[in-house]
Amino acid sequence: MYDFDRPRTARPDAAGTGVVAGSARLAPCDRHPRAPREGDVRIPAGCAIAAIMDRSGARHDGSDILRSIALMHDRSNGLGGGFAAYGIYPEYEELYAFHIMYESDEARRETEAYLDTYFMSEKQERIPTEPVASIKNPPDIWRYFAAPHPMRLAASGLDEAEYTMAHVFHINGKIDGAFVASSGKNMGAFKGVGYPEDIGAFYRICDYDAWAWTAHGRFPTNTPGWWGGAHPFTLLNWSVVHNGEISSYDANRRYVEQFGYDCELQTDTEVITYLFDLLSRRHGLSPELAAHIMTAPAWDEIDAMDAADAAFETALRTTYASALVNGPFSVILGSSEGLLAINDRLKLRALMAAEKGSMVYMASEQAAIELVCPDAENMRAIGGGEPFVVQLDSVVAAKAAADADAENDPHNAPLAHEVGVLPRRKEA
Amino acid sequence: MRDFRNPRYKVLRDREECIECDLCVRQCANEVHYRDKKTGALRADSMKCVNCQRCTLLCPTRALAITRWPQVDAGSAVWTEGAMDDITAQAQTGGVLLASMGNPKSYHIYWEHLLLNASQVTNPSIDPLREPMETRVVLGSRPSKLRVNERTRTVVSPLPPQLSCDVPVMFSAMSFGSVSLNTQKALALAARELGTYFNCGEGGLHRDLEPYADRAIVQVASGRFGVDPHYLNAGAAIEIKIGQGAKPGIGGHLPGEKINEEVSRTRMIPEGTDAISPAPHHDIYSIEDLRQLIFSLKEATGYAKPVAVKVAAVHNVAAIASGMARAGADIIVLDGFRGGTGAAPKRIRDNVGIPIELALAAVDERLRQEGIRSTVSLVASGTLRNAADVVRAVALGADAVSIGSAALIAMGCHQCGDCASGRCNWGIATQRADLVSRLAPEAAAERVVNLVSGWNREIQEMMGGMGINAIDSLRGNRLMLRGVGLNEKELEILGVKYAGE
């Protein structure tokens, strides 16, 4: 069992070092006026992404993902890196694990008072970190294992996920100096300003065991100014790492904002996460159908389909026209089901995948897979607009048993095998 | 009564070039060019000239040119010749001043203050000549959430009826009566060729156009001309016309002299009678009544046709559009105050309504605030002059645009603004058989097809430059626009940042 007491001893005392507590808003430098933060402006970025998953659900520490992303050092520029890990908190798997970054004690007090009002926290503590020379001015980073306050949840009229999402939005939007880095169950995001290998060391990710890891190294054009802007971006159980700059950003943003999502950070990753959340969690489509909608087939292709398929695709494209994502991107979506990778329709970004036994690997560059799995099999490039799905064996079994007549049920998606693509190719 | 106005134009004839072929005499329905009865000399009565440019463009030796009448005014910036001419005309007739085509006043054209984006480095531009570039738009209402069965790949509840346009440009409503049948035929042919739609306006659907009915939007206006079950079911969609940009809030009077046999048959009214469209629909005095009319049309067509509702852009347009969506409109059509018309009271045309750019931005934003933008389609019209205007309109939030004046200009219209006279020398805004025959539908359609095809290529180029390969990703994508020469309030309403931000 993970020793949650360890961080307190492993971590430098906040008051003693001044590393975290009491630091004012993080400013990358003292120039005036300060450079705009992530969220004040839109900051394009290029990136490296990687992921490793064990379909059997067995857990592995973060050393492989760290090596994999570190190999792609030159695809990032030291202004952002991070990891998402699934299955790391099995003792608290029924509770929301909030990873929250604070820029001041005041922000922490305000946030904790807020959380105490709306959630019942079973445990709260600083996230263990390690001093790393290149990591400057980290925020104070805490985690909370909490359940929605049952009375308030009932009074809200929302389901648990909607309730939690609304409060995450409140903290991120309304409490100055506080940012929820992740808010899922039995998962967490570890991210910050720095190279991903340094961020990984800072967070001691080798001390965590996960059945799925995703990683991100960022090359923003500007300094994001603060840690909340680093990736993966997460919401509830979703995490997204993304490479590229989407040209449909504002169309997508204004679409999801209709449904109550606040695009505070103005990043592509944020809006893509919300698209997945809207289409999959709220509208009940499978993540692979959500990805299919985001990379919809061209009208020429739809016109060439038989009438039934064309009607289905036309309805999807018409209803979800504003969910089409345009411009270069490769995305790895993490969820409690597994991983989903998707490239834009024109395949303007590279993303490789391979497997070995129950292990599946993905990375922007092939060598980043081969480094950690020299005998990887089925190495392949993920095509444009073809979702690549990896699901836990337990999820695949549950889908096989699902009611075939149910509508808008993610479990009713076509069975995704270890590595499956959608649209599924017609059998000859 | 003696006319105290000067001519507006002066006809210049180059006697050295003129071969006295009399083509100008035959071409001018206004009888500007004539042979002097006594001397036989070829002369021109400039007073009658409306500057339609038919004679100058057809003159085989380019011997003709039209210039402004050289008379100077008194030098007042207030009492211009135009201002005085209006007073004089009313002093001489006691009438309501009538005008045609769109608002010519020099109000801000916001299109010209919105600059487009292009990709550099951080994402790639796309070359539309070699990579797919989608400009198809689908118009209609849709659920905010689709009910599907993923295993069978079927939609559980069918999508409401939709219009599919291969280009994001349709043709605005122009009724038979205000324009000639050949004009409508040209638009119908062009719509079929382009994979888009023409709109027959409020004057009914002429039987000659029935073969193109699958490309027709049939209009229901307050006068209900030509509206019967056959008409409603003939077209691809139905448009309820509440108002039009050139004359918000008023009805229409098509003068009896334009109601010839064909117009009469199509409108289903007697020949020679004024065709009067009431100012309001007399079954719509409130927003819930709009719902009643929308659903009466849906009942009459078995819910198989999208129902569009067209309104003029007026002060409270955002709230109105939101109400329209909630009343069941599948497509909201906004017509800005510069939109054209065959005839409108001049004071209305020049002073009532608001610009389409601001109206469109306000409506799109309000519908989003209400969370209903994705359930309804939005079409903008009222001076889309080129492909860049179309791109701007889509980026502000339109699904598609409609063009009227631009399509007529493609056919030969030179915006002389004399449509109401019924003497259009280009055969467009007239019912005189000799004039109508000048407009060959096939040739006019070719020009319109060329225009829209050219625009579509330009739209693709601009989208490609932005790194966008489907117009869906341009819709409402206001980050692709930056303002110049706009104040903060204008930027706020348009929802765009200033250039450099």
Add this chain to the structure above:
Amino acid sequence: MAETIIVELGTKHFQEANAAVRAALAEADTVCIVEAYAQRYLGCTLPAGKRLEIHGTPGNDLACYMDGGEVEVFGSAQDQTANTMNAGTVVVHGRVGDAAGYAMRGGELIVRDGCGWRGGINMKQYGGKCPVIVIGGDAGNFLGEYMAGGIIVLMGRAGDHLASGMHGGVIYLRRNNTPAVVPDGLDLRELTDEDTATLGALLARYDACFGTEPHEHASVSEFVALRPASSRPYAAMYAS
């Protein structure tokens, strides 16, 4: 095909109600609707050879775009009855609401009692089609506004602004109900022989519909004809 099918509406939504009525009309030429409560659009586009008998209070837009069918209401009808009706017959054993016969192009609307405001507004005739409205009671204001054709017979009193903007058709009024001052653009005259024949037939039609004795309500000799002075009332309105 069954002779008559009975459809009970109660408080069904109009979409469900009209679907039920249409389904019944596919099975029978006559459908008897009972317990109608405000369902809109009953008789919408109803073609020739089909008949609706409605008991209760049908909703707005009764017989809209009707195309030759027959509708008989045993009760009163609400607003916009016979809206843009093309052909057919509507008989109402009661009153009708506002804007009855709006833009009506053909057929007949025969109302035992009165009508609301703006009856026959923008009514028009074309070719062989000549719409007819017969009102047994009083009419609200603006009867025959913008009227461009057809016939209105009014047995009771007219409201104000009678036939405002009328530019076609004829309104038959009782002599003692005519406006004190005939507005500009209108022409009030004694009946011609043709008028007498037309009106006589319509009064007889009224009696036949409601089982009243001939001339119980009105006799032809009491009526005068109101017509527009011009089919171009606004010809001189504009300058350019």
